[in-house]
Amino acid sequence: MLNLRKLVKNYKETGALAEQCSIFSFIDDCCFLTKTGAVGAVIQLEGIDYECLDQGDLDNATKRLEAAFRLFGPEFRVYQYLFKSHFQPDSPL
Numbered sequence: 602m603l604n605l606r607k608l609v610k611n612y613k614e615t616g617a618l619a620e621q622c623s624i625f626s627f628i629d630d631c632c633f634l635t636k637t638g639a640v641g642a643v644i645q646l647e648g649i650d651y652e653c654l655d656q657g658d659l660d661n662a663t664k665r666l667e668a669a670f671r672l673f674g675p676e677f678r679v680y681q682y683l684f685k686s687h688f689q690p691d692s693p694l
């Protein structure tokens with residue numbers, strides 16, 4: 602039987618972005634300063650349609666993302682926030 606409490610546990614424990622990263626000011630459109638003096642950057646990536654990929658292509662995309670994260674090094678923290686939206690085609694069919 603599906604336990605609904607376990608299903609929504611992570612959702613209930615998730616807080617606001619300000620609880621995770623206290624932003625002090627913005628430097629430009631993608632860089633900001635925190636109240637502790639750290640510098641942060643926002644990187645936006647276009648998602649892939651994983652449902653249309655075969656296993657080899659999906660593994661390749663996953664390895665490329667892991668390699669990109671490794672470029673940051675151990676002194677960086679990488680947080681991922683997912684904003685899911687419906688696809689809006691540019692032109693009507």
